[in-house]
Amino acid sequence: MANKSKDGYLSRKEIREISRYNRKITSEIENKNKRKNVPESEYVCEMKDSNNEVEFDNVHTYFFTDAGTVKSVDGVTFDIPKGKTVGVVGESGCGKSVTSLSLMKLLQRPQGQIVEGAIRFNVGDKAIDVTKAPDEVMQKLRGNEISMIFQEPMTALNPVFRIGEQVDEVIELHDGQGKTKEDIKRRTIELLQIVGIANTEGVYQMYPHELSGGMRQRIVIAMALACNPKMIIADEPTTALDVTIQAQILELLKNLKDKINASIMFITHDLGVIAEMADYVVVMYAGRVVEQGTAEDIFYHPAHPYTIGLMDSKPVVGKKVDKLYSIPGKVPNPINMPNYCYFKDRCEKCIDKCDGAYPSLVKLSDTHMVSCYRYYEEGVVESKSEGDAQ
């Protein structure tokens, strides 16, 4: 990558160089994805643990922009067990949404690409490595096996089609073989009932603008459930909603999870919502996982200074403090990440060791892992970590 000039702006020549370099890399990956009739051996693999639905293994997702390469997801490793909810939490720009989009391979092309690592998705007796799977295979996975609930129910629905048509379309595309129009409509009505819409026949005929935010989010959830997926990604499903409506939607998601027995990857920045929904919690910061564990581990024994800071900076109803803790400084520039711990510049608990390479994951217990030098004596340092290898 070209160096930045002294004043912080790139010259025209440098930008040209960067974009030429980017085009070379991205078109290579794109061509690989577009191939047809790819032999199965290329993308079929084995799960490490057959109880997991999804395994993220050292995933790197980069955006090749004209200002340089943005390492949005920079070595993320965690598992999503079958039938469990994994909450991913972090500030905006920390790579939580990009992680979920990597699983769907829905990244903005051609700039966004998964460049390294593996995402293994369990499809019964075998596993598919999403990072290597060509577009053909991905199309069959999306909707059928993995589906997504988006953040903004206002923009996720098409304003010029009726609700019924939009839900019908999903079923027809993914699950429509041998089904008549009446069958599909019956399924749509059934789905609307599942997500708690009372006037199903009426809503079937309505346009999105006729519904409130909470109702629209229910429709989006119905669309996600249309083909009984094994894995549901919920990308900030309640952020745009009021607290009372948020409570309704969370209640609905909890009930549905028991009914359909799917795994949920729940992305949010609200620690309260995570505590309520998640079995396991993954805390991300600047494209990396800084801490992961069960909900009890994270909320009762937070270890990483960032997690602790995040908890302290949120006011909690019924807990009075004089002054809120605020994490000093701001997230480092994603184009020029430091080569030491990304959180060091904002951390108030720094030790001498922190000047070294990015800390590897330390196992504090069977489920609880943290990436911080302060716990090197207490826990078992994972040898295969990406940080020390660099």
Next chain:
Amino acid sequence: MSDTMNQDDNILEVKHLKKYFPIQGGFFNHTVGYVKAVDDVSFSIKRGTTMGLVGESGCGKTTTGRTILRLDGEKTFGDVLFNGKEVYDFSNKEMNEKRTEMQIIFQDPFSSLQPRMPIGEIIGEAVREHGIVPDKDYDAYVEKVMDECGLQPFQKQRYPHEFSGGQRQRICIARAIALKPEFVVCDEPVSALDVSIQAQIINLLKDLQEKRNLTYLFISHDLSVVEHISDTVGVMYLGSLVETGPTDRIFNNPLHPYTQALLSAVPTPDPNAHMNRIVLEGNIPSPANPPAGCKFHTRCAKCMECCKTDAPEVRELEPGHRVACHLYNGQGKAVEDVTSSSNDADEA
């Protein structure tokens, strides 16, 4: 809030304020109805304190704030007394001068800053127009205000797009306090920000309040933030205040069923907290056609027959703690003049 304060210490008194927006339609575009955005709201704020205003979206929180500052044209009914004077009685020229004393911080720091103005000008423009400081001190004054709000003086020549969300909100705050206001309406100042940035902005607002003895009307839908920053809280539903009172009373002893539901809906960061959540059914009704009687009766779990026909009167159950609900008929005392009696209670 000390006991010695008297009524003169109310910087703002709002009495039976109503703000209706006409709905135009039909032949010749005549008015066919009204959206009752603010419908009979009364409260008062003491100098140097913060009043939090909470409620769901569309309940009229923001309109209340804007109507107090006379930003939405004429009010429909009621009084807004700022330092004892009716805001809507000022002439345009007087209002212009008064605007320096009452400022607002808007919700979205991305759309409330002029993208073609350097931030030194954004902060300083009104200072110069109103002649807050002599011309020779102008530059130093703008830099001092920026410094107070956590901005660096060298950033004066930069444009809003060069700043992050948290810093933009600092610019908005600097713009408001540069005019040395007494009263600031904070319209959801932290809801567009991340948790860690949110804490920085809340701390900044609290520091400024201490330093400059500011009075805030803090509008937010986030109950945890409101609890942290406010001295008194008002809960709004569909244009009306259903409950007002000191913060600790509202949060420890919520009386109105809506407040109870709202509080129980807030997720707590504790995975084992299994509380009895009251999930409200349905959505907030349309303010153009609010339900008869108590506006909340369509979603209320404790709805009685009388709720469907009679609007509840405001009753004071504890000192300063008022609620408008039929559940408490016969308890406490009915409040007639809604703004003055809280002071009686404080004096007692």
